[in-house]
Amino acid sequence: MTLHDLIRQRLRWKLFLSYAIVVLVGSIVLLITARLHAPTALTHHAMRMESMMSVMGMRDVLAEDLRDSFMASVNEVLLVAVAVALGAAFLMSLFISQRIVEPVRQMRRASQRLAEGDYRVRIPVWGDDELGDLAAAFNQMAAELEQTEQRRLDLIGNVTHELRTPLSSIQAMMEGLIDGVLPADPATYVNIQSELARLQGLVQDLQELSRVEAGEIMLDRHPVQIGVLVAAAAARLQPQFDDKGLRLAVEIEDGLPRVLADKNRIMQVLINLLGNALQYTPAGGSVRVTAAVEKGRVVITVRDTGVGIAAEHLPHLFERFYRVDKSRARPGGGSGIGLTIARHLVEAHGGALWAGSPGPGQGSTFAFVLPIAA
Ligand code: ADP
Numbered sequence: 001m002t003l004h005d006l007i008r009q010r011l012r013w014k015l016f017l018s019y020a021i022v023v024l025v026g027s028i029v030l031l032i033t034a035r036l037h038a039p040t041a042l043t044h045h046a047m048r049m050e051s052m053m054s055v056m057g058m059r060d061v062l063a064e065d066l067r068d069s070f071m072a073s074v075n076e077v078l079l080v081a082v083a084v085a086l087g088a089a090f091l092m093s094l095f096i097s098q099r100i101v102e103p104v105r106q107m108r109r110a111s112q113r114l115a116e117g118d119y120r121v122r123i124p125v126w127g128d129d130e131l132g133d134l135a136a137a138f139n140q141m142a143a144e145l146e147q148t149e150q151r152r153l154d155l156i157g158n159v160t161h162e163l164r165t166p167l168s169s170i171q172a173m174m175e176g177l178i179d180g181v182l183p184a185d186p187a188t189y190v191n192i193q194s195e196l197a198r199l200q201g202l203v204q205d206l207q208e209l210s211r212v213e214a215g216e217i218m219l220d221r222h223p224v225q226i227g228v229l230v231a232a233a234a235a236r237l238q239p240q241f242d243d244k245g246l247r248l249a250v251e252i253e254d255g256l257p258r259v260l261a262d263k264n265r266i267m268q269v270l271i272n273l274l275g276n277a278l279q280y281t282p283a284g285g286s287v288r289v290t291a292a293v294e295k296g297r298v299v300i301t302v303r304d305t306g307v308g309i310a311a312e313h314l315p316h317l318f319e320r321f322y323r324v325d326k327s328r329a330r331p332g333g334g335s336g337i338g339l340t341i342a343r344h345l346v347e348a349h350g351g352a353l354w355a356g357s358p359g360p361g362q363g364s365t366f367a368f369v370l371p372i373a374a
Contacts, residue, residue, distance in 0.1 A: 011104075012097035019089030027082045034074050042067050103131050107138055119146035158321040162202055162335045166195040205337040209320060212344035219262040219348055223373035226259050226266070226291050226298055227252035233270035234289060240278055247286035248274075256291060259298050259370040261349055266370070269342045269353070273302040273366045276338065280364070281306030294369070297351070301367040309357040309364050317355050318343045346370070 007013045049066075106123050113121045121142055125135045173192050176182030211217055234250045241248040259266075270289075277287040285305040292299055309317065309324060316322045321336040339355075346353040346368045353368040 011101050012093055015093035015097050016090055019093050020086060023082065023085040023089050027078065027085070030081075031078055034078065038071065038074055039067065042070050100131065103135065107135065110138065110142070114142055114145065119149050155320070158335075159206065162321070163199070166198045166202075170195045202335055205335060205341070208341050209337050212341050212348070215348075217265070217345065217348055219265060221260050221262050221349070223258035224261045224263055224266070225256070226261070226300065226370065227256055229261075229263060229266055230270060230289055230291050230300060233267055233274055236271065237274050237278060241287070244278065245283040246278065246281055249286065249288045251288065251290045253290075253292040256293065256298060258373045260373040261370055265345045266349070269345050269368065270300070270302075272338045272342045276366070277302050277304040277306065277364075280304065285363075293372075297369040297371060299367055299369050301365060303363065303365045305363040307364075308360045308362040309355065310360050311357075314355055314357065318353075342368075 001009075007017055103123075103126055110121045110123045119142060122139050123135050125132050125139070170192055173182060173188060173195075177184055177188065182188050230252060231250055234248055238248060274287070274289070281287060281304045287302065287304045290299075290301045290303075292301075313322075313324045317324075318339050320340040322339075323336040339353075343353045349370055351368055351370045353366070355364060355366050357364040
């Protein structure tokens, strides 16, 4: 490694070089000043000493000699001073570079480990300076990567789990058919068909989820009469409410302004919320859908008298694959993705979707707001 490379590649030598330059420039200035000013000062002092020495009878010491030896000692002292200053510059650069280089080295090692997939790596934050900020930013990035990785692993685990149930029941039924244990009649085929439909629904949900999470949903927004949309969604699910023995009421405020929305997407949200209310409300209960203006926005509320939701579950309902009752056998139900998609869709409209419940057995309320069309 040449000296040039050494200085170019090592912070420590860069610092030393800059300090050494400061020391040398300072010394040269000092030397020139001493050379210019010292003789005048010396002559002045020598004259005073001469008169003193004549009183003391030491006239043979010449002013000339005095000046020479004085200049020699000035040079000597300056030389020593330069050497000491250079030494100090070296130690200083060592100390400063240690303070800068060590954190940078740690950061380099940590980013290598991060690149190798160790997302738990963190580095100590030294003080409040720029290096400290950099370390804090690095740690934040590592934490976010760790979370992303965790979500990815969870997703794979959840998808695998969701696929396993319908696949194993299809396999069991097929084996039953092959072995002659199950009768080859329409009932068996309908069961197989419904498991296949469940798989298909899951695949569709996953596709939709990945698109909404990637922000790839294109909204075709127009001023929409939300009352018409709510009534249409209710009408579509009315037969299922009737079958289950549930009452479904729709209340639309008079003179409701139009909202700026993608009709199909908001229909999807309404169907999801009404479908959940239908699913989680036992026979004999009721579901009420309302639309009203509140604080300059339109609020749509779906209130049911169903199973309700415990407070500890409320914050998680909109996480993908989250289900309050993990073990519930739900042949017609989703996989805990519906609300995740619904919230993304409402948020893409610039709105918000939330859930509330007084507790288990006391019904639930899901509500969302949409902006009014200008
Ligand atoms: P799924 O498609 O499985 O219903 P969602 O994302 O739509 O999934 O809902 C997530 C979970 O929220 C459900 O599994 C259920 O536990 C709970 N939930 C949703 N709606 C209601 C409701 N109206 N009453 C009680 N619990 C509900």
